[in-house]
Amino acid sequence: EIVAAIVELLAGPRPLAGRRVLITAGGTIERLDPVRYITNDSSGKMGFALAESARGLGADVTLVCARTDGPPPPGVRVVSAESAEEMYEAVMSRVPETDFVVKAAAVADYRPARRQSSKMKKGPEQLTLELVRNPDILQAIGDWKQAGAAEGGAGRRTPFVVGFAAETGDTERYALDKLKRKRCDLIVANDVSQAGAGFGTDTNIVSVYGDEGLVAALPLQSKRAAADRIWQLAIERASSPAAPPAGGKGPNA
Amino acid sequence: EIVAAIVELLAGPRPLAGRRVLITAGGTIERLDPVRYITNDSSGKMGFALAESARGLGADVTLVCARTDGPPPPGVRVVSAESAEEMYEAVMSRVPETDFVVKAAAVADYRPARRQSSKMKKGPEQLTLELVRNPDILQAIGDWKQAGAAEGGAGRRTPFVVGFAAETGDTERYALDKLKRKRCDLIVANDVSQAGAGFGTDTNIVSVYGDEGLVAALPLQSKRAAADRIWQLAIERASSPAAPPAGGKGPNA
Numbered sequence: 206e207i208v209a210a211i212v213e214l215l216a217g218p219r220p221l222a223g224r225r226v227l228i229t230a231g232g233t234i235e236r237l238d239p240v241r242y243i244t245n246d247s248s249g250k251m252g253f254a255l256a257e258s259a260r261g262l263g264a265d266v267t268l269v270c271a272r273t274d275g276p277p278p279p280g281v282r283v284v285s286a287e288s289a290e291e292m293y294e295a296v297m298s299r300v301p302e303t304d305f306v307v308k309a310a311a312v313a314d315y316r317p318a319r320r321q322s323s324k325m326k327k328g329p330e331q332l333t334l335e336l337v338r339n340p341d342i343l344q345a346i347g348d349w350k351q352a353g354a355a356e357g358g359a360g361r362r363t364p365f366v367v368g369f370a371a372e373t374g375d376t377e378r379y380a381l382d383k384l385k386r387k388r389c390d391l392i393v394a395n396d397v398s399q400a401g402a403g404f405g406t407d408t409n410i411v412s413v414y415g416d417e418g419l420v421a422a423l424p425l426q427s428k429r430a431a432a433d434r435i436w437q438l439a440i441e442r443a444s445s446p447a448a449p450p451a452g453g454k455g456p457n458a
Numbered sequence: 459e460i461v462a463a464i465v466e467l468l469a470g471p472r473p474l475a476g477r478r479v480l481i482t483a484g485g486t487i488e489r490l491d492p493v494r495y496i497t498n499d500s501s502g503k504m505g506f507a508l509a510e511s512a513r514g515l516g517a518d519v520t521l522v523c524a525r526t527d528g529p530p531p532p533g534v535r536v537v538s539a540e541s542a543e544e545m546y547e548a549v550m551s552r553v554p555e556t557d558f559v560v561k562a563a564a565v566a567d568y569r570p571a572r573r574q575s576s577k578m579k580k581g582p583e584q585l586t587l588e589l590v591r592n593p594d595i596l597q598a599i600g601d602w603k604q605a606g607a608a609e610g611g612a613g614r615r616t617p618f619v620v621g622f623a624a625e626t627g628d629t630e631r632y633a634l635d636k637l638k639r640k641r642c643d644l645i646v647a648n649d650v651s652q653a654g655a656g657f658g659t660d661t662n663i664v665s666v667y668g669d670e671g672l673v674a675a676l677p678l679q680s681k682r683a684a685a686d687r688i689w690q691l692a693i694e695r696a697s698s699p700a701a702p703p704a705g706g707k708g709p710n711a
Contacts, residue, residue, distance in 0.1 A: 237496070239626050240564070240650060240657060245494045311493070314580045323626045324650075327567040327591070334587040338580070373492050373576040397493060397577075404493060 219263030220440050226264040227303045227364075228256045229296060229310035229342075231271035233289045237334070238321035246397075246404035247311035249273025251369075254432035255307050256281045262436060264305070269295045271310055274405070289313050289339035296342050300349060300364060305439060307367040308343050309393075311404070315339060343368050347388030365443040367435065370394040371403055380414050390442060391415055393435055401425050413438055472516030473693050479517040480556045480617075481509045482549060482563035482595075484524035486542045490587070491574035499650075499657035500564035502526025504622075507685035508560050509534045515689060517558070522548045524563055527658070542566050542592035549595050553602060553617060558692060560620040561596050562646075564657070568592060596621050600641030618696040620688065623647040624656060633667050643695060644668055646688055654678050666691055 230252020232245040249270065256268045257278040266281040269292060277283050286292040289312045300306060318335035346366055353361045368389040370380040373396065380394035395411045397403030402410040402425075409431045413420045420438060423431050483505020485498040502523065509521045510531040519534040522545060530536050539545040542565045553559060568589035599619055606614040621642040623633040626649065633647035645667045650656030655663040655678075662684045666673045673691060676684050 240500075240624065241496065241498045241566075243490070243494065243496050247493075313494075314578075315585055318584070324624070325567075327594075330591050331571070332568055332589040332591075334589055336585040336587055338583050338585075341580075371493065371577070 222263030224304040226305045228307045229269045231273035233271040235316035252309035254428040258432040293340045343387045373398040475516030477557040481560045484526035486524040488569035505562035507681040511685040546593045596640045626651040
């Protein structure tokens with residue numbers, strides 16, 4: 206106990222000690238052929254900041270990485286997952302043994318229906334690309350939690366789930382809708398069209414929503430500082446099981 | 459002259475001193491909406507190596523950069539061009555005052571017909587994406603040279619043009635066809651499906667083709683060493699105006 210107390214004095218409180226945290230980061234890649242793909246502007250920086258912060262709070266961190274700018278932070282377990290389908294597998298296989306899931310990756314909603322095995326040659330003036338929907342990872346986690354609750358939840362660990370919503374306008378409406386549909390515990394929303402917010406930058410401006418609506422509006426700050434605040438909110442809520450429900454959040458409400 | 463001789467002794471021969479070199483590098487980005495885009499695996503490393511090499515040989519280097527992994531080398535003029543259309547403008551406006559053009563960028567053949575101004579929301583299970591052909595920069599340079607030659611070329615600088623062909627099989631056929639259609643002086647071809655060759659790696663395995671066919675097959679080596687060899691070949695050919703023509707390379711042959 207003395208050693209632990211000294212460690213805590215030196216390292217600060219470790220409220221996530223012994224807790225398993227799964228964080229996704231980066232932008233998925235959906236391949237058209239061996240050299241071309243569809244992706245997005247996500248840099249992975251917000252996910253990396255959340256991973257670093259969680260590790261500092263004592264968590265056992267697994268980081269599921271799609272394409273990112275730069276390497277992941279040290280001291281965390283890294284799992285690579287290029288496409289949305291690979292990320293689905295990597296996340297869903299680990300959810301049952303996870304205490305906190307933070308979905309900071311920007312996952313493609315669609316992928317090419319067919320992937321060519323050799324480089325496509327230039328052809329006609331116009332071309333149509335068929336796309337199909339990717340699995341919705343956040344929805345799958347929400348559904349899995351719901352199914353567990355319906356069965357009484359015996360012996361099942363149900364993780365605290367933090368989703369992200371990157372929008373270009375009408376952020377609050379989309380964020381609250383996503384939180385309810387996907388049964389997240391918190392949604393971190395940002396308007397990526399704002400300067401200093403969103404993809405690629407080292408700073409962010411986010412609003413955190415829970416069942417009852419806006420929980421915290423975080424002004425412009427480093428992604429790392431925002432990550433610390435998000436963890437503080439998540440830890441508070443996860444440890445108070447009777448979080449105030451608001452406005453009838455039944456299934457499919 | 460004494461100073462120049464000392465500089466040459468210290469810095470090595472500078473066969474590109476006073477010559478203007480334009481190099482393109484990286485993979486273009488073709489946006490679907492404010493956060494999503496189509497791109498490719500090009501890292502920009504081959505273009506960067508060619509720029510570094512040319513600068514070492516005394517050239518005045520302009521590097522037109524699309525998306526790249528990491529920053530461009532120092533000592534060169536950098537022009538950003540995200541999409542194929544932006545790269546077309548950046549290159550074509552500079553071609554008339556350029557001595558060597560090296561097109562190492564991987565330019566998208568197609569772009570989305572429409573670019574959404576706000577982030578697309580998830581919709582139906584399937585989606586079709588309409589694509590349209592991008593301008594062909596290498597072809598435009600070839601046509602511009604051809605038009606100049608037809609007019610007698612009075613007062614026009616006609617650059618020596620090096621194209622690239624990244625293929626996944628049947629490399630020689632595609633490379634020679636591209637050289638003829640686009641009227642390049644040299645084509646540097648690689649099979650990007652080979653280990654150690656092509657996108658993202660620090661090494662490359664390339665074959666260099668001219669009018670007469672294979673000029674040099676360069677074994678696995680660093681991209682920088684390959685760049686030095688490519689410049690050596692380009693400089694030799696550019697300074698011997700009567701390069702051996704082979705097999706009737708008339709226009710539209």
